Amino acid sequence: MSIRDLGFGPLGIIGAGHLGSALALQLLASGIAPDRLLLSTGVSEAAQARLRATGLERWIATNERIAATCPYVFLTLRPRDWPVLKDLTFVAQATIASTIAGVPAAALEGVTRRRCLHVMPSGPDTIRGGLGICSLFPHHPAMAGILAEMGMRVVPLDSEEETQAFTAALCLPAVSVVAQSLGAALGPQWQDMERAFPRLAETFRWAREVAPVLANESDRIAYVERMATKGGITEVIVRSFRAGRSLASSLSDGIARCAEIAAAAEAAR
Numbered sequence: 001m002s003i004r005d006l007g008f009g010p011l012g013i014i015g016a017g018h019l020g021s022a023l024a025l026q027l028l029a030s031g032i033a034p035d036r037l038l039l040s041t042g043v044s045e046a047a048q049a050r051l052r053a054t055g056l057e058r059w060i061a062t063n064e065r066i067a068a069t070c071p072y073v074f075l076t077l078r079p080r081d082w083p084v085l086k087d088l089t090f091v092a093q094a095t096i097a098s099t100i101a102g103v104p105a106a107a108l109e110g111v112t113r114r115r116c117l118h119v120m121p122s123g124p125d126t127i128r129g130g131l132g133i134c135s136l137f138p139h140h141p142a143m144a145g146i147l148a149e150m151g152m153r154v155v156p157l158d159s160e161e162e163t164q165a166f167t168a169a170l171c172l173p174a175v176s177v178v179a180q181s182l183g184a185a186l187g188p189q190w191q192d193m194e195r196a197f198p199r200l201a202e203t204f205r206w207a208r209e210v211a212p213v214l215a216n217e218s219d220r221i222a223y224v225e226r227m228a229t230k231g232g233i234t235e236v237i238v239r240s241f242r243a244g245r246s247l248a249s250s251l252s253d254g255i256a257r258c259a260e261i262a263a264a265a266e267a268a269r
Contacts, residue, residue: 102261168254
């Protein structure tokens with residue numbers, strides 16, 4: 001599936017914050033027709049200002065319009081906001097790609113009554129810089145093609161458990177930046193990580209490649225804040241590392257937080 005082939009209807013992004021905005025800009029840069037993109041965002045002034053700053057304000061639509069018209073939908077909501085989907089009716093045969101950390105595709109299918117995929121892309125900075133990486137579960141050739149055309153390295157996974165581990169690993173560039181603030185050397189710890197989590201070795205190498213070296217502390221703080229959400233996986237991993245836990249132990253804490261979010265999602269179905 002090519003982005004240019006989306007002539008049968010628009011592609012929607014529900015919850016276009018930092019991540020959703022980055023995906024929208026990549027879709028436009030990759031050739032999607034401007035009239036084939038719809039975005040929704042929060043009602044706060046900060047959310048509206050963010051879209052204005054990125055030039056995406058013209059594509060704003062309601063959640064209801066996106067659900068009713070888009071055959072492909074990205075959900076880039078925060079984990080605590082996903083219950084808003086219960087009130088939406090998606091078009092028949094819609095394919096929904098969720099980036100909601102920790103919430104299994106099966107839980108979303110129970111709410112949306114449509115086929116759901118779990119995709120976990122890296123942070124906005126890497127996506128905009130053409131250095132993005134993204135997991136995909138279950139396998140879906142059309143979605144894999146769309147993600148690849150957006151410039152992301154696609155990592156197919158075999159289970160939600162693997163998705164949870166991958167999701168936590170995506171937070172490691174933020175930990176690398178925090179290490180710069182603390183004056184901590186991570187070299188040997190990366191080797192320990194590959195021994196402890198061999199299936200994630202490629203993702204660890206990606207994290208080392210994309211983590212920026214920032215001399216200014218305010219830039220470091222801003223970078224981490226762009227990646228983190230309150231109560232989310234990045235926040236947990238960064239807090240653990242700041243508390244003196246090793247890189248591998250901090251990652252394990254992030255995976256445990258993913259599992260907690262997944263359990264809460266299942267209970268809310």
